[in-house]
Amino acid sequence: MRPIEFTGTSLRLLDQTLLPGEERRLDCTTPEEVADAIRRLAVRGAPAIGIAAACGLALAEPGDFDRAASLLGATRPTAVNLHWAIERMRSARDDGRDLVAEASAIAAEQARCDDELVRHGLPLFGEGERVLTHCNTGPLVTGARGTAGAVIVAGWEAGKVELVWVDETRPLLQGARLTSWELGRAGAPYRLITDSMAASVMARGLVDRVMVGADRIAANGDVANKIGTYGLAVLCAHHGIPFHVVAPLSTVDVATPSGEAIVIEERAPEEVTALGGRRVAPDAADAANYAFDVTPAGLVTSIVTEAGALRPDEVAQAAR
Secondary structure, eight states: OOSEEEOSSOEEEEOTTSTTTOOOEEEEOSHHHHHHHHHTTSSOSHHHHHHHHHHHHHTSOTTOHHHHHHHHHTSOSSOHHHHHHHHHHHHHHHTTOOHHHHHHHHHHHHHHHHHHHHHHHGGGOOSSEEEEEOSOOSGGGTSSSOSHHHHHHHHHHTTOEEEEEEEOOTTTTHIIIIIHHHHHHHTOOEEEEOGGGHHHHHHTTOOSEEEEOOSEEETTSOEEEETTHHHHHHHHHHHTOOEEEEOOGGGEETTOOSGGGSOOOBOOTHHHHEETTEEOSOTTOOOOOBOEEEEOGGGOSEEEETTEEEOGGGHHHHHO
């Protein structure tokens, strides 16, 4: 599976909004088309957003870099990889380096990073574990093996993971639509549950470990991830279950001191009041739609990065 393909003149994306029903590719040839794909979640997942933004800047016309950077930077406020990639491309432009080569290098580095995440995450598993995950963290979020999803699949391939519990991840059902699709392609055994079932399966002793990704990690180790992650961490603390975050060091924002300073994206209320394009709430109903929440560092057992499985208070130094 190659969800992200960059030729130097176009960025080809597997449109995640249509999965699992249809596997359709988008061909983006301008920064505007890339920005639209990011904004409407055709490409999503913090590392993939960063790669897409870098490719979008490489597609910009000469002299149009700053406008394209502003356009792409305004698409998603929470995922730090987006802004990390834009600044890296800006430095490449200022140094006179080839932007197509730089964007391609960012994608290649992420693929190598995914391998390192697997290498450091695999020893965390015991034998025959049942792992619960939230949102989507496989190949779709990095263009290569993935983050937490890659570690979980590697655990299954090594005979250490017996079952994957997949949270549906409301309101856009990234778990039900995307993670289930990825695990099915990999042949890994999984069971889909509603988000509200997580506490029950933990109470029944059916979860040995929770592994999730991240969209931004603050300098103190607080973790911003898909809404519902914080609740899982609280449940893990209550039930004595290890809670791991798997993310590249590019997701660590050393300029953000704690989770309180992370801007949380609020998306359209229609994503909550409708399901599959069909209105499920009364016409007059309003809805809050916070796309992310922040898990305090004290609830995180470890953060698996390419530098190793670290304590939350160690990630900022590793990123620096």
